[in-house]
Amino acid sequence: MTSHTWRLQPEGTAHDDRYDARADCHRRLRGPYTGLGTLLRSLVPDAHRARPELVAHHAVEILSAAPELKDLIGAGPQTLTSLAVPNERTRLYPAKRTRRLAHGIIEFLHGHARERGHALALRFDRVDEADHTDQEFLAILLRRALPDLVMVTVHTGGTDLIPELTTTLAAHATHTIAQHPDEHEDLTDNHKLALAYVESDGTSHDPAEQAAYRRVDAAERARLHDQRAAELRRSGDWSLCLGAIPYHLEHGSDREAAADAFLEAAEYLVSMGFYHSLLDVAGRGTALMDPAEEPRKYWMLGTKVTTALAILGRPEEAERRYIELRAMFDQPMLHIFSGYALAMLYTRYYPAEQKDHQLAKAHLNNVLAMASLLPDHDQRVFQSVFNRNGLALVELQLGNPTEALRLVSTGLADIDRELPAEKHRLHRSVLVHNRGRVYTALGRLEEALADIDTVIELDPNYPDYYFDRADVRRRMGDLPGALADYSESITFAAPFWEMHYNRADLRLELGDLAGAIADLGYVLELEPDELDARINLASLLREQDDAAGSLAQIEEGLRHHPGDARLLCARGLLALDAGADQAALRDFDLALNAEPDLVSALANRAALVLETGDHRTAVADLTRALAIEADNPDLLYNRGYVHQSAGDWESASRDYTAALLLPGADRADLLRHRAECHLALGDPTAHQADLAAAESAASSPNAAADPVRS
Template sequence: MTAHQWRIGPAPVDGEQVDLAVDCHRGLRGPYTGLGGVLRQLVPQAYERWPDLVQRHLTEILSAAPELRGTLDAAPETLTSLAVPEERTRIYPANRTRRLAHGATEFLAGHATRAGRLPLRLAFDRVDQADPTDQEFLAIFLRRVRPDVVRVLVGTDGAPLEPELTGALDRYADRLPELPRAAGPAGRGPEELLRAYVDADGTSIDPAESAAYRRADPQARTALHDARAALLRERGEWSLELGAIPWHLERGSDPAGAGAEALYEAARHCGALGYYHAVIDYGTRGRAIVDPDTQMERFWLLSTRASSAMVVLGRTVEAEPTYLDLRSRYADPELQMSTGYALAMLYTRFHPEELKDHHLARGYINNSIAIASLLPDPQKRAFHSVFQNNGLALIEMRLGRVAAALRLVDDGLDRLDRELPGDKHRLHRSVLVHNRGKAYLALGRLDEALIDLTRVIELDPNYADYYFDRADVRRRLGDLTGAVADCDTAISLSPPFFELYYNRADLKAELGDAAGAIADFGYVVELEPDQLDARVNLVSLLLDDGAVDAARPYVEEGLRRHPAEARLLHLRGVLALADGAEADARRYLDEALATDPGLVAALASRAALAFDGGDHGRAVADLTAALAADGDNPDLLYNRGFVHEAAGRWAEAVADYDRALELPGADRAELIGRRARCQAELDGTAAGGPGGTAGRPDLAGAR
């Protein structure tokens, strides 16, 4: 297989054959400039030939290439996507872009396979100037797509890349000779150079063009920016509103008006889709061009768009001063109320653990509740009071006062039903029902939790996370088949995210569907190779199934990523045992236990190795250490009893078998039989031999 390729310099260049080349510079179209360029060219044709493939990936296609919305059927709508901006009270998690990237990866691989001309050759240029969404997509794309299906050529200019993309290029791409970028044509005068710079939408790296732009008459520059923004808007392509158009309007004749409005709309759009790095960029640029004294509302909204995005990305310490600055600038009641809520959420939910202060959060939210109660408009007063009290409910949950949280949510739902028309704030009503279901779950009231989660699904049937949550409740109620069905529905409604497949794999394992569990755990590891629990579970199931050779690459890849991970070192030892390499197995097990001395599975495996070598004392010592960590494990007690029995220590064996018989999950028939033989030895009535002992402990649970 020819590898993917990476060149510092332009990609592609003359003489290189590619099927499709795109410029990824975020100044052109913002988030997903590169991926969106590919999708805009491939999807219309694919929709005609393979509508099922496009339908399966509508959410990710329309998120990255919004211009296609008029060409394709709409993706499944949720109350979140349908809510008007002032009623949108839910935001996407930061990892939503990973889900979109995985879905786009699978669409492009499927497109290439169905088209039959392999490999599809795609070139992505100026990737170091791409938005983090494109860089994340390319890192995943390079890792997941075989170069004999889609071959990728990445061009950069030497600027730093996102760490994940750097790692993917280092591992999956061949480095090509570095090439300089060609300069623009010679002999151009100042006016032509100036126009070329403006027409490049701020992305030109030609020194002559940038110099001409700096030297040009300011009024001439302004006029060119206005004209270019108008020309681009005539094209009616929404993604241009996320890159080139706001850039021009910031530099046009009305930066604080048209420029700030364009940046706010870009921030609003990207915030609704979870493109939080771009939101920070737009908000920060917008704050710099508006007058905080005369444009209070615009300054406030641009500021909070940026700070809210920082919070979602975990940059909470960086975000907090913005809220404090706004509170010190303005006495506006709604601003004080909204920033108070934001600060409360920082201190109860988002800040690092060492900075959280639930009582301080309670103080902020109580102030916001007081302000909400004084709002003159009855409907706004009702909604904001309920919204703020929902925040207080979360704080009460964090303080362990679950019953109080439940009362607040119940009261909020009752108030919305009494005081607001049924078509108002449908999204927040569903959020309250969902929160009440989670409160019931925390109280252990599973039947009531199930009722509320079923109700919220009826309110918002296309929101995948609700099925994910209901699956958890159904599992706790013992309805494993229903839980799997909910996972199936959630998977059908969402771009891929590993948590769904992980939970479904666990459920399938409980139902005895080993093949299904292996497939789902394998997909989790394909999506996110650093998910250790999924990798360990996958390898364990493969070993239980006797698929030693299939398990081996998963262990080695895991150790490449996590060289000191004790569970993977233990599994490498199990593989060595399967190969008959006892010395290697003992070394790997020792390494695992040096890293984690209480790792029960490694202690049990080393005990088996000692038992096979006739070292009963070492086997008992390891099993005793394992029981110190997991004292209610009937399999470990059975194993230690078995070793005692083999060594002729009948009383110790009987004691272990007796204790194991008291525990749930024990193999009672086997234990009773072994205990009887040992007791017979103690009573002097055995027919002969050491209790009939043969073989070795089964070491159930050793992995």
């Protein structure tokens, strides 16, 4: 048997095979986060005794991976989303939530190691058999872990790894391969060997145990699985209900119990945003069912599959599955659920070129017609309100915010009037939040702020609301309030880069360059391939005269995005600063080969070729740039200057005149240059008039600063 071992540890450190925690990651044991959950069950009790505030800060991440720790550390911050019963849950987590959880756990591990005063040594076994969540966590851990705080050993029996983990292992860890003889007890007792296989929860690679298991008759195998499932249930560990328990019931004697176990697991997985595992569990569950005998259970699991496919960016597969389910069953609730979901595919999940908002609207109108016929009053009211809320999203996409506002407002009024106050608290908050977002789109910022204040009062631990309120406050000019909201959002959420990216932009507006640089650096620590953050950070470092730091960011960006035009242009600007004109010209050429309409590269290449006397190329580049940004006064100024340098006074004067009509133009400089053109064209009166106007513009308190030409 071949095994692969990767290690991340400080250079020169001897490895002694002693670990603070060791985890078997085989997904059949506990499903998502099998390995990480095992690790946390081992480490968190000590961390909780030493630094309970550290554990409390990361409670959401810890409990997402190891729910059994709730009795020790408490439930953590609760939201209306986490508290909603399954049939009232109307909000789904994004697919990238698991990345945020991973980042939070890594910061917990760093904090725990600092508290201990020495590095944690962690080992993860059978990673090639791990769920996507564990493999994603390890990919991020290996990239972000500080080796003096966390040393990582990854062991696999094969190479069935997600691409991100394969890449990260190659970049950050040392790799060894070993051959091991197959080991198993020398037993002739077939029953004992088969029992050992079952007690491994079907994860044993021992050939003798596997063979013995296959030799046992079907009835005995089922009995052994039933026995093991009952034993595991008695342990009380919830995460076993996501892995080993459904597996044993799947191979046991009670198919109905197995189907129920898969449905229970699927409900939890969709509520937590563990979509890769959901695909596996829901698919295996439907395979156990006869759709004719258990239609509701069958389509409920089937729609879990479609949900996962849509959120994971596979809308075509989701649509095919919805159509199959709709063809199989005539149950109204299936057609209501799937009609709404098909609408969301066409207005939200499909790429832009495949979106069809009119088709989405047609699906929703069909659903609303069906919902109006439901016999149960509460269900009829809720489904009508819920689907009108979906229709409001489509109207927003179609550019009809006033109609969207009407739909959301009437829905909120209906649900408040028709249903008891304790029902659908989550969706009521969603409606208020959505109304606030529509107000924002309409520019009715005071009303938007009032609605977001309301949802924060209703659901104070939900971080997205603070993120949205920061946007509204910023539009209203309340920059300190927006900054406070961004910072508040951090306290409720596992790390997510978007918040820090937006806060960096706000800090820059407030003049806090150091804070902006720190936030952008953190964005790139979380997600190194975020291109806009990389470009912005390189630009800020250049403005701070940190050419080396800026170049390092650009080169790292090009490693993630080879040939990116904006990065090449940024490198050209650094070369230009250093007086390396030929290197700058090469980079501008490369940038324009990759993106011919990149205005910055066109403008700066024009400046360089002008210095060589190539007026024609300079004019061509600036003309192309102006075709993209026709209202850019700096581009008109620069093209006018090129014409003037070439002695084309009339063309220069026209560009200067056009630039003077645009906001943000440097009027004094433009008037002085146009005055020179008038003189060259033999019009001394116009020449003197422009000089006088230039002097007046220069002395005006509203005079524009000199435009940036590069």
